[in-house]
Amino acid sequence: MSATQPQERNQIQFGVFFQGVNFSTIWTEPESGSQIDFESFRRVAQTAERGLFAAFFLGEGLRLREHLGKLHDLDVAGRPDAQTQLAALAAVTSKIGLVATQNATYNDPFDLAHRLQSLDLLSGGRAAWNVVTTDNAWTGANFRRGGYLDHADRYTHAEQVVETVRAIWDSWDDADGSARLVARDFGAFDVRGVGRLPRSPQEHPVLFQAGDSDEGRDFAARSAEVIFSAHGQFEAASAFAADIRRRTALAGRPADDLKIFPGQQFVLADTEAEAHEKALWVREKQITPATALAFLENIWGTSLADYDPDGPLPDIDPVVEVTGETRGAGFRAKKSKETADAWREQAAAENLSIREFVFKVGGRLEGGIIGSYQQVADLLARYADEHIVDGFNISPFLIPSGLDDIVDRLVPELQERGVYPTEYRGDTLREHLGLRPPLTRRGEPGDAARQTPSFDLV
Ligand SMILES: Cc1cc2nc3c(=O)[nH]c(=O)nc-3n(C[C@H](O)[C@H](O)[C@H](O)COP(=O)(O)O)c2cc1C
Known part of the structure; x- marks a missing residue:
């Protein structure tokens, strides 16, 4: 199918979530790589790109997990900085989006804006920032501000940080190459400065959000372009989508403006029985x-x-x-x-x-999808037809080979059904995701794109 042919069916997309902690990835198999070896990242990112995935996604953990007073080393522990890894991956990929989770509680907006914009420029417009606030005070103990924000205040702060980062990105004036002063008063600290880089081919990095409270969802509805959720099963995903689209419309945006990408694990085989057998093996290895x-x-x-x-x-x-x-x-x-x-x-x-x-x-597979390639493709087609999600952020249970069967076997089944892209829509992440221009670049509040839901609210 060429990009100009009408699409008969709604499509879903995939991202890959390279997990650096917890027991959902099995690191003990002979074929398992290492979570700090670039080869693991390279292989997964290039496989995902071969499968036309929209994005390669990294989480962030600013303090190692502990258990009974010791480092929790049953899970894999330790992972390199996301932006550094993604910069390296930008050099060995050409299309796939590169998503860095970076929390808004401990990072300073000026520094964050520059690093993310650098990644966006170096990758030709493929970067995204997954904004998190981090739900625990113990992470803050690693920082000079030592866990200083209550839950609700973190989102107020996150919104100020995001607004400032965007102002820095937008401060470059295309017309005469000059940059405008960005001045913000935060109370805790102020920002006075000008952005140091021009816009990228996608204007500026795409904004993701991951956080599930009412405050988190409202923040996403006002500020984000993609929401990464934990609600991947059909019923839960359906209820989540209805809630997010309602909140997005209330925020004065088209209801489909915020793309929904739940995390998901797939266990696939030729037959349903084999897939369930494999799922048992996965659970035994995970737990x-x-x-x-x-x-x-x-x-x-x-x-x-x-x-x-x-x-x-x-x-x-x-x-x-x-x-x-x-x-x-x-x-x-x-x-x-x-x-x-x-x-x-x-x-x-x-x-x-x-x-x-x-x-x-x-068990991480409680929320997973298990079945034959055909069964799972049929199920995912239902998600697409009923517009339950815009895509899935897939956590492979094996690194680096865990995406191979998804790309080689599941993706073709989905393409045959017309519910998965057959080529990248463009060169930037914003294009892959079919996003509208950045929120700050859409004209005034009267702009139709800000106001009209483009389909009925569920
Ligand atoms: C799907 C998902 C993925 C998340 N990934 C991360 C992460 O990688 N690093 C992190 O610090 N927090 C992560 N978070 C936690 C968020 O930072 C948020 O602080 C937390 O969920 C508390 O906010 P909430 O009460 O709105 O859910 C994630 C949350 C969700 C729902």
Whole structure:
């Protein structure tokens, strides 16, 4: 299909989320690479580009996870700076977007604006900034401002940072090559300066957002161009899309202005039965006996080394009131005794061992999509037809080979169904994603593009 032929079906796109922490990536197989080896990044990025993926995506963790007072080394620990990695990848790719997660709580806007714009220029207009606020104070202890912002204040601050970064990007005057002064008063610190770089072929980096609270969603609806969510299953994704489009329209934008990309894992094989067999293997590898115990130790707050991972959940009560924040496996501060009681009850009712229980509640594949290539392609076509998502940010469970079957087997099935691109739409990330011009470059609030929802709100 050429770019000028009418599209009969709505399409979805893919990004790849290269996970640097947690147990969703299996790093213990002989074929596994290393999370700090450039070869791993290169292979994944180039495979994704071969599969016409819109974006290569990196998270950010500004402090290593800890567990019972030690580095949590059951998960892979340590990852290079995202912008440095992406700059290196810009040199070995030519189309794929390069998304750096950078938090707005600890980074200064002037520095951030310049680094992101540099990546955007060096990559020919392929950069994006995934704005996060980071949900824990312990990360802040690494910085001179030591966790100084409450949850709600982080979004107020993030919005000011984003607005300032955009003003810096926009401060370059195309007409005469001069730059306008950007002056902002933040209270905590002020900004007085001029942008130091011209615009890139996509004007400026695309803005992603990841954060799921009401404040986070509203912030995305006002300021972002893509939202990265954790709601990948059909029903949840559907409800999320309706909510985000409502918020986006309320913010005075076309309802489809904010593209929705949930994270997702796929386990695929020739037949459904084989895919489920493979999924069992993946879960076994993701949740080892030691990982299962560590998962419960987050709640119990003490070593459970004497418990059998294949036996029942611990009969002792947690020694802490709430789970620690420097956790090894994705918890918010939960009430420990309440959680332990609920988990014991569920495990007893379903006759689950520790490991089986952790498979159930902690397994990354609970939200994953498992099936034959054809089945999954049919399901994804439904997501496209019903406009549930604009794409998926895929986490491969194996690095560096985990995208191979998605690109070689799933992508052609989707293309055959007309629900996946057959070529890149252009050279920039903004073009790949079919985004409108940046929010600050669209004219005045009366501009039709700011006001008219382009399809019915669900
Ligand atoms: C899908 C998703 C991915 C995220 N990735 C990161 C990340 O890589 N680094 C980070 O510091 N925070 C990340 N966050 C957390 C956000 O920074 C945010 O601080 C957190 O979710 C709290 O905001 P909320 O209450 O609005 O969800 C992510 C959040 C979501 C939903």
